[in-house]
Amino acid sequence: MNNAEISxxxxxxxxxxxxxxxxxxxxxxxxxxxxxxxxxVEEVNHPDVELLGFDGCTDNQYAVNLLISLIRHxxxxxxxxxxxxxxxxxxxxxxxxxxxxGKPASWMRIQDVGGTVPSIKKGVSWIxxxxxxxxxxxxxxxxxxxxxxxxECGGSDYTSGLAGNVVVGRLFDRLVKAxxxxxxxxxxxxxxxDWLLISRAASEKAKKEIQYTYDKALEYCKxxxxxxxxxxxxxGGLSTIEEKSMxxxxxxxxxxIQGVIKVSSPPSEHGLWLLDSTxxxxxxxxxxxxxxxxxxxxxxxxxxxxxxxxxTGRGNVVGSAVSPCVKITGNRETFxxxxxxxxxxxxxxxxxxxxxxxxxxxxxxxxxxxxxGIPSKGExxxxxxxxxxxxxxxxxxxxxxxxxxxx
Numbered sequence: 290m291n292n293a294e295i296s297x298x299x300x301x302x303x304x305x306x307x308x309x310x311x312x313x314x315x316x317x318x319x320x321x322x323x324x325x326x327x328x329x330v331e332e333v334n335h336p337d338v339e340l341l342g343f344d345g346c347t348d349n350q351y352a353v354n355l356l357i358s359l360i361r362h363x364x365x366x367x368x369x370x371x372x373x374x375x376x377x378x379x380x381x382x383x384x385x386x387x388x389x390x391g392k393p394a395s396w397m398r399i400q401d402v403g404g405t406v407p408s409i410k411k412g413v414s415w416i417x418x419x420x421x422x423x424x425x426x427x428x429x430x431x432x433x434x435x436x437x438x439x440x441e442c443g444g445s446d447y448t449s450g451l452a453g454n455v456v457v458g459r460l461f462d463r464l465v466k467a468x469x470x471x472x473x474x475x476x477x478x479x480x481x482x483d484w485l486l487i488s489r490a491a492s493e494k495a496k497k498e499i500q501y502t503y504d505k506a507l508e509y510c511k512x513x514x515x516x517x518x519x520x521x522x523x524x525g526g527l528s529t530i531e532e533k534s535m536x537x538x539x540x541x542x543x544x545x546i547q548g549v550i551k552v553s554s555p556p557s558e559h560g561l562w563l564l565d566s567t568x569x570x571x572x573x574x575x576x577x578x579x580x581x582x583x584x585x586x587x588x589x590x591x592x593x594x595x596x597x598x599x600x601t602g603r604g605n606v607v608g609s610a611v612s613p614c615v616k617i618t619g620n621r622e623t624f625x626x627x628x629x630x631x632x633x634x635x636x637x638x639x640x641x642x643x644x645x646x647x648x649x650x651x652x653x654x655x656x657x658x659x660x661x662g663i664p665s666k667g668e669x670x671x672x673x674x675x676x677x678x679x680x681x682x683x684x685x686x687x688x689x690x691x692x693x694x695x696x
Contacts, residue, residue: 292467297661299431303391307435308363309595309660311423317342319376326371329412339610341675348377351680358553358591360386367393367419374400393419434468439589439597440540443582446602450536452619452635453600458542459649465544474564476506478537491545498549498686502565555593569682583676606630608672613665632666
């Protein structure tokens with residue numbers, strides 16, 4: 290089938306966006322409210338009802354922006370926000386965002402409702418009504434042009450750069466050619482390859498954004514005295530950050546890079562985009578870039594990714610809230626050992642059992658099935674992990690550095 294002919298039925302939002310899932314988000318606005326929110330999700334026990342939240346009691350604009358972007362996400366149909374009552378991020382503020390998006394929404398403060406048991410009862414009751422309302426969500430035809438896919442790698446080994454990331458890059462090329470949108474991240478895993486990324490910049494503006502973002506990431510790694518390479522990477526056959534970087538960048542494919550976007554800032558147009566999740570340096574260098582795979586996945590989803598691809602040579606079980614996570618490995622032993630968690634085996638190409646084009650066909654077919662509603666392995670197993678940290682980051686590329694001043 291021609292890529293232009295591929296289609297499936299999605300969910301139409303009142304703001305005109307199209308989603309591939311119809312989730313109800315139960316969002317807590319402080320750690321003190323997490324237990325109540327979690328109990329609500331557990332009692333409802335519905336595959337489309339998901340938990341996420343922010344632990345902090347004090348303000349952090351990065352975290353707030355991330356929550357707002359997830360509320361606005363086209364895979365989300367309804368939202369209930371739950372706070373204790375005295376935290377900085379008040380639940381009614383977030384509920385107002387959902388209402389403006391045309392989504393069923395509610396909020397409550399546990400202190401006002403009367404504590405744990407009444408709050409759980411109120412939340413469960415509201416969600417049952419919301420689920421009934423979402424049954425009437427209008428379905429709409431979607432094509433690859435409507436699709437946004439994000440990709441990152443985690444638990445990389447020597448097969449990631451030979452097979453797993455390669456097939457993702459080729460899928461990205463097809464998606465972009467069909468008019469869709471692809472997002473890749475992990476600029477800290479592009480050490481020594483700034484010239485390659487810059488050579489693919491679609492404009493002078495994109496070239497400047499990529500160079501600044503790369504330089505900032507390199508300074509970040511130097512300042513924290515750590516590069517994005519781990520004992521697990523070494524055990525998997527990778528010897529240096531440069532070697533890991535060559536394999537990691539391949540997942541971006543070969544399309545022109547339209548520019549750099551920041552966390553919670555969806556691309557302004559179709560095409561291939563680089564996501565920068567590194568903290569900006571001029572305010573205490575606050576935060577850590579991708580402290581775990583869940584944060585990386587949430588960053589991609591915050592930029593509108595309907596589906597996220599996680600390439601993992603060593604194996605991973607993590608999933609994600611809001612958007613399905615498709616786990617890909619190029620290591621046959623990993624796939625066989627963790628077949629219950631892995632979605633796609635990219636190893637056949639290493640054994641001469643198929644061509645790169647045939648392998649890309651298989652991955653595209655699987656991704657379209659997931660977009661059409663077939664649950665990923667993570668969804669089947671209930672993996673809906675999330676991670677929303679404290680961090681400082683501008684909304685756009687800032688082109689400025691931290692400068693020391695004399696006292």
